[in-house]
Amino acid sequence: xxxxxxxxxxxxxxxxxxxxxxxxxxxxxxxxxxxxxxxxxxxxxxxxxxxxxxxxxxxxxxxxxxxxxxxxxxxxxxxxxxxxxxxxxxxxxxxxxxxxxxxxxxxxxxxxxxxxxxxxxxxxxxxxxxxxxxxxxxxxxxxxxxxxxxxxxxxxxxxxxxxxxx
Numbered sequence: 001x002x003x004x005x006x007x008x009x010x011x012x013x014x015x016x017x018x019x020x021x022x023x024x025x026x027x028x029x030x031x032x033x034x035x036x037x038x039x040x041x042x043x044x045x046x047x048x049x050x051x052x053x054x055x056x057x058x059x060x061x062x063x064x065x066x067x068x069x070x071x072x073x074x075x076x077x078x079x080x081x082x083x084x085x086x087x088x089x090x091x092x093x094x095x096x097x098x099x100x101x102x103x104x105x106x107x108x109x110x111x112x113x114x115x116x117x118x119x120x121x122x123x124x125x126x127x128x129x130x131x132x133x134x135x136x137x138x139x140x141x142x143x144x145x146x147x148x149x150x151x152x153x154x155x156x157x158x159x160x161x162x163x164x165x166x
Contacts, residue, residue, distance in 0.1 A: 001039055006053040022058040029055055066090075082165050084136050085150055091133040095120060100156035102149045104141050109134055 009029070016025045033055060039045035066074070071090055075083035089099055098116050106115045112129040114137075119125045129137065137149055146153035 001036065001045055004036065004049050006049050009049055009053045023060075026055070026058045078165065084140065088133055088136045091130060091136075092127055094127065096158060100148075100150050100158070100161075103147050104144075104149055105147070107137055107141065107149065109138055109141075 009032075013025060013029065016028060020028070033048065033050045036045060036048040036050060040048050071087075075087050077083075078086050085099070088094075092099070092114070094102075094114075094116075098119065102114065102116075106117070107113075108115070112131075112134050114127045114129060116125045116127065140149045144150065144152070148155055150156050
């Protein structure tokens with residue numbers, strides 16, 4: 001344990017990265033850090049080499065795709081109001097703020113287009129809607145009070161929705 005240095009940790013990290021995923025390497029090193037911190041706590045080691053070694057959080061760049069059955073179960077579990085929102089999200093690929101900040105005047109049902117005035121890219125975008133997405137948004141516009149497609153008079157607040165619905 002006393003021979004482990006930040007340089008040794010860097011070398012092991014590179015070796016492991018050649019055969020393991022970034023996430024797995026991170027978990028291995030977290031466990032080693034825990035053991036070395038226990039050794040310091042118990043007086044068996046003066047300081048942990050992790051004091052001079054930066055353990056960076058791996059980038060989670062995993063994409064997940066739901067199959068048709070999973071999408072159907074999600075829509076059913078959310079119920080009629082929020083299920084239609086989930087289906088619309090699947091059909092359009094809109095981000096949370098884009099969809100739940102969507103105003104009725106941003107939707108052109110005749111042409112099947114949604115106009116997003118500000119996106120993550122910082123510029124306006126247009127999105128084409130398929131027939132099912134037009135049907136969903138038409139029903140929402142007909143029944144939703146206020147200027148927003150989803151929500152009751154104001155844009156849906158993520159934190160509130162997450163705790164109340166999700």
